[in-house]
Amino acid sequence: MSTLTLREAPPERLDLTGLDPARLAGLSEAEAARLAVGTSRRGLTLGDCFAISLDGSDCLRILGATDRLDRVGAGLAAGRIVVEGDVGQRLGAGMRGGTLTVSGSAGPFAGTAATGGTIRIAGDAAGSAGGAVHGAAAGLDGATLVIGGSAGDRLGDRMRAGLIVAKRAGVHAGARMIAGTIVADEIGDYPGYGMRRGTLVAARHGALLPTFVETGRQDLVVLRLLAKSLQALAPEAAALLRAPLRRYSGDLATLGKGELFAPVG
Amino acid sequence: MPDLILHGIRVEDTFAEAFDMAATALVLTAETPEWALIAATTMTGFATSVIGCGAEAGIDAVLSPDETPDGRPGVRVLLFGFDAGGLKDQLLRRVGQCVLTSPGSAVFAGIAWDDPNVGKALKLGGAIRYFGDGFATAKRVAGRRYWRTPVMDGEFLCEHSVPTVGGAVGGGNLLFLGRRFAETLRVAEIAVAAARAVPDAILPFPGGVVRSGSKVGARTKGMMASTNDAYCPTLKGRAGSALPPEVDVVLEIVIDGLSAGSVAAAMRAALHASTKAGGELGLVAVTAGNYGGNLGRHHFHLRDLIGEAA
Known part of the structure; x- marks a missing residue:
């Protein structure tokens, strides 16, 4: 297992785009130390900030991470990255495969535009986790994002495909969703604002938009499939999907093919 | 060509001709x-x-x-x-x-x-x-x-x-030559049950059995297929009949499978089950239908099916 150990809190934000096991496997430690990670005119390199130990394996550990590390795992296509600590914004942006695990919390836009693979955040995620960055066509786009703690506002904003599981989320979860699935224990007010398609499932939710209408209780086969697919990944979310659920259809202010499921009673 | 014997029942040394589907x-x-x-x-x-x-x-x-x-x-x-x-x-x-x-x-x-x-x-x-x-x-x-x-x-x-x-095959078959209708139907039912237990194979005819086996072409112009007169007991004694005097009924099973292997396995299971039960049910012989080997590229020789699967 290759390891990058942060020596001390960096003096500026660092951009770790492309620092994945496959790329590092082709480099010596001296070559890796010369990779640029700084975001200012200071010209910081990987070796300036991290103690580097490479063994060519498909697993990379980043130790002592802080929220100044941006774009960790961005573009990851295969292999595994394990982060001990927190990370900054755009964790796993554009990721295509592999697994990315963070023991702490993540900054905004975690998983944005990620088309494959699995991202697990043990702690909290800031706003727009799985959401589109400003001006982008889509947020999460096929990957799986699991947030063990709370997600901020606009969870899955403009997500296009994939799955998000979170403990809690703030307001406007699933806003502008193009498609995909979000399952959370609790979500804030106005979920699914402007959603075109997609599925929101929440054990508890805040105020609903007037453009969501209740369609009653149906034992839909798709919920069984979702529950089965979630069983290994998030058993509590799977249990929620197996409970009797009431369905709301929306956002009827737009295409209206989205839906929100909440427990009956 | 000498016939084969399985569980005391005569098995004609012929083959079922089947097609890619x-x-x-x-x-x-x-x-x-x-x-x-x-x-x-x-x-x-x-x-x-x-x-x-x-x-x-x-x-x-x-x-x-x-x-x-x-x-x-x-x-x-x-x-x-x-x-x-x-x-x-x-x-x-x-x-x-x-x-x-x-x-x-x-x-x-x-x-x-x-x-x-x-x-x-x-x-x-x-x-x-x-x-x-x-x-x-x-x-x-x-x-x-x-x-x-x-x-x-x-x-x-x-x-x-x-x-x-890819590799699906249709038209595996067996014909049961019997003495009495009820008993021969029972033989066919036993064969169907054995064949249906084989995965990736189906028997598409009613109850898995077809009583109107056909040959290619007909005397009537435009007919693609017509009755298999060689195996119709009421046409016994005429030129072209394939039935010995003691055979008064013939029933056929047809098997389609997702592979040649599944068709062969189903035919093998049906052949063994039918001959095993056939002694007490008046079964005279088991044979198979083909078109001379010129139409379908899959030939399931009964000789190869008499042995247990490898």
Whole structure:
């Protein structure tokens, strides 16, 4: 297992785009130390900030991470990255495969535009986790994002495909969703604002938009499939999907093919 | 050519001639085993012969909830056609008219997409969704894409596409030459039960048995097939009859399979079961139908099936 150990809190934000096991496997430690990670005119390199130990394996550990590390795992296509600590914004942006695990919390836009693979955040995620960055066509786009703690506002904003599981989320979860699935224990007010398609499932939710209408209780086969697919990944979310659920259809202010499921009673 | 003997029953040293076919498998699920079976039975109805029905179809297995994608009771059905185009047409008609309409039903591909024999994909849910008049939605779950079409009991869920199977074979057969109708029918039933226990094989005729075996062509102009007069007992004694005097009834089973191996396994199981029971049921001989070996490239020699599977 290759390891990058942060020596001390960096003096500026660092951009770790492309620092994945496959790329590092082709480099010596001296070559890796010369990779640029700084975001200012200071010209910081990987070796300036991290103690580097490479063994060519498909697993990379980043130790002592802080929220100044941006774009960790961005573009990851295969292999595994394990982060001990927190990370900054755009964790796993554009990721295509592999697994990315963070023991702490993540900054905004975690998983944005990620088309494959699995991202697990043990702690909290800031706003727009799985959401589109400003001006982008889509947020999460096929990957799986699991947030063990709370997600901020606009969870899955403009997500296009994939799955998000979170403990809690703030307001406007699933806003502008193009498609995909979000399952959370609790979500804030106005979920699914402007959603075109997609599925929101929440054990508890805040105020609903007037453009969501209740369609009653149906034992839909798709919920069984979702529950089965979630069983290994998030058993509590799977249990929620197996409970009797009431369905709301929306956002009827737009295409209206989205839906929100909440427990009956 | 000397005949063969199995369990004391004469087995003619001949072969069944079978053909390449396009095939697919579906898993149909429903709220109860009864409704899954109703959907499967309806969908596989009028599918005995691809010449007259457009497809050959049958139930391959009844599945427990543990064996289905959605955890409900299910049935696996196999559908065979001349080619992928004809198969797709029949698939859409049969799922559209017989499964979409059946309460609580859902449709999944019955072949794993990573199966090495998977061939061309046939768009299924992606075509039936138009019944939803623009209200249908797609959902991707665990890497598979499904269409959810609003219907009056909720939603009809159907996999976007299903794969065809390369190497499917239709037309494996056995003919049972017996003395009395009731006893020979019992022999055929025993053979059908044995063949149906083999995975990836179906017997598309009524109850798995066909009593009107056919030959290619006819004296009547334009007829593609006509009665197999060589095996009709009421035509015994004429030139061309293949029946010995003691044979008063002949029944046939026809087997389609997703591979030549599954057809051979089903024929072997049927041959052994029928000859084993046939001694007490007046079975005179077992033979097989072919067209001289010039039409189909798959020849299942009964000599090879007498031994147990390797």
